[in-house]
Amino acid sequence: MSDNMLKKIKTIIYDELEKHEPDEEKVFIQKEVFLNAVLSKKSRKKINMYLLAAAAVIIFGSVTFFTLNNLSNTANNNPQVFSNAIAHKVVGNRDHMGTITFESGSTFTPGIDSKIELVKSSNKEIVVRLDRGVVDCSINGNGYTKWIVQADRYRVVVTGTKFTVMYEPDSDFFNVNVKRGSVLVFGTTLNTKGIPVSKGEMLTATGETITIKNINSKESDDNISSVQNGKSLKIHKKRKQTINKNINENSQNMESDKEYELLFNRANEARYKHDSKKSIELFLELRTKFPGRSYSKQALFLMGRIELEQNKNNLQAKKWFEQYLNESQNGRLKEQALGRLIELCKNMNNSCKIEYAKQYLNNYKNGTFANLAESVLN
Amino acid sequence: MLEARENSKITLLKTHKYSPYDYVNGLITGDRDICAAFFDRYHKQINGLVHKFLGPDQEHEDLVNTVFLNILSYASKIRDPQALQSLISTITIKTVQKEIRKRQYRRKRVLFSDMPLENSIHNESHDNPIDNDAFTKKIFRILYTFPPDEHVHFVMHYLEGYTFEEISQITGCSLSTAKRKGKSCKKRFMENLDKDETLLHFLKER
Numbered sequence: 001m002s003d004n005m006l007k008k009i010k011t012i013i014y015d016e017l018e019k020h021e022p023d024e025e026k027v028f029i030q031k032e033v034f035l036n037a038v039l040s041k042k043s044r045k046k047i048n049m050y051l052l053a054a055a056a057v058i059i060f061g062s063v064t065f066f067t068l069n070n071l072s073n074t075a076n077n078n079p080q081v082f083s084n085a086i087a088h089k090v091v092g093n094r095d096h097m098g099t100i101t102f103e104s105g106s107t108f109t110p111g112i113d114s115k116i117e118l119v120k121s122s123n124k125e126i127v128v129r130l131d132r133g134v135v136d137c138s139i140n141g142n143g144y145t146k147w148i149v150q151a152d153r154y155r156v157v158v159t160g161t162k163f164t165v166m167y168e169p170d171s172d173f174f175n176v177n178v179k180r181g182s183v184l185v186f187g188t189t190l191n192t193k194g195i196p197v198s199k200g201e202m203l204t205a206t207g208e209t210i211t212i213k214n215i216n217s218k219e220s221d222d223n224i225s226s227v228q229n230g231k232s233l234k235i236h237k238k239r240k241q242t243i244n245k246n247i248n249e250n251s252q253n254m255e256s257d258k259e260y261e262l263l264f265n266r267a268n269e270a271r272y273k274h275d276s277k278k279s280i281e282l283f284l285e286l287r288t289k290f291p292g293r294s295y296s297k298q299a300l301f302l303m304g305r306i307e308l309e310q311n312k313n314n315l316q317a318k319k320w321f322e323q324y325l326n327e328s329q330n331g332r333l334k335e336q337a338l339g340r341l342i343e344l345c346k347n348m349n350n351s352c353k354i355e356y357a358k359q360y361l362n363n364y365k366n367g368t369f370a371n372l373a374e375s376v377l378n
Numbered sequence: 379m380l381e382a383r384e385n386s387k388i389t390l391l392k393t394h395k396y397s398p399y400d401y402v403n404g405l406i407t408g409d410r411d412i413c414a415a416f417f418d419r420y421h422k423q424i425n426g427l428v429h430k431f432l433g434p435d436q437e438h439e440d441l442v443n444t445v446f447l448n449i450l451s452y453a454s455k456i457r458d459p460q461a462l463q464s465l466i467s468t469i470t471i472k473t474v475q476k477e478i479r480k481r482q483y484r485r486k487r488v489l490f491s492d493m494p495l496e497n498s499i500h501n502e503s504h505d506n507p508i509d510n511d512a513f514t515k516k517i518f519r520i521l522y523t524f525p526p527d528e529h530v531h532f533v534m535h536y537l538e539g540y541t542f543e544e545i546s547q548i549t550g551c552s553l554s555t556a557k558r559k560g561k562s563c564k565k566r567f568m569e570n571l572d573k574d575e576t577l578l579h580f581l582k583e584r
Binding site (some may be wrong): 002005006008009010012013014015016017019020021022026027029030031033034035037038039041 | 405408410413414417418421425426429430433434438439442443446447450510511513514517536537564568571581584
């Protein structure tokens, strides 16, 4: 039954589909579309071939040029010349062991068994990395290009001078010997602003020990050594005052900052442990030692919270919050302090709740405590 | 007898100017004349196949073009040009299968509003007697409700007369799967047919 039915269906459908066969016009369009696709495939193939040929010519040309260039450099013993006049146009083997010479006459000459690499060359900045050994630098600066020699974490920044940089990564030995002009050495642990090294001076850094000495005069009383935080610093007399001052200021600031943060963190730690007494003591100590600083102001608010949430002392809490509002009128916790004051006053049935609610709604219409403030006013 | 054979050979050569090897080479190199001859020779086969799978369809021309483009891009991979004809059928069927799958996906996402939904097929009015055209459309609308594989299997086996071995080769499934799908699509089709009194009445009258 079903097979007969299927045969019938097949006959009907096939008869009907014959009527729907595409007419000549449609077939013609189909053919044109197909032939166009054939044509575009062919032209795409041709373009690909041309591109391939062009790429091959370019690659072959560049390889030949650089090979010949290197050969002629070796033959004439001429240094490789890079141009810093046109930024980002330095093309060549950057990881090389030869002298790097720029059009301005600036040169970077590596010593025996030394490795240097030109890592950046632009109008603003030229960076040469010294991986190991010695590099003799002679910079003819134009005033606006920054010349940098980078040896691991150490950076020697110059604008026009002659100097030698030595770096041994195994022993972390770093040495700068300035023959002309002056340089700034960054990356030492002592001075983040950079240590200035002038003509005739030599800076040596081994691990945490940094020494600056005048190489023109012999080791004498002019050379002064000082010890800071276990680091020995040997410097020339002329530079003693500035560097020592910087070091002292920095280290003092660092120490006080450390204590400041430590006190705040310890107070907070006690607060999280619900040790309200210790926490308040530490916050008060913070306020005494570092008055006017941001954590000291924040301490008022936090003490208010401790009194309110842990000690249930509404009066004392109110006092801290009010003091916070007095001290930091536009503080980032003002909204929170005002909101909590409304809550406090409402609990205490204090009339000041209306004043705080008005103040709150004036400043924070859509704030967290806006509903509470409105309910108080209504 | 020999003369007749020779005559038929000559006729054959005249009809088909190019051999399958020429067609394949022409498709690869992009020879316009050979490609035009290829189109002339195979467009009826492809048009017919697409029609048989999808019925009267608005996107018929687009689909045929897609099939030709697929053949063009596949030409460089053809290993046996003698099997060109069966390869064309396979590419056509695969293209159609993909299209059915795409349409079904779109229909499921209610993006293809012109495609009939399963429930609406049998709910049409039965008052007016249907003609061949309406009958054909109804049959294809039933087929559209099938899973794409079953739709293709039904047309291939029950309408086009492919054996299950051939179907398994073309669609890339196993012979047992082809048989199982053939059975299930027939069952599904008969169930749908039984639900529709108009179709049954029309078939009884024929």
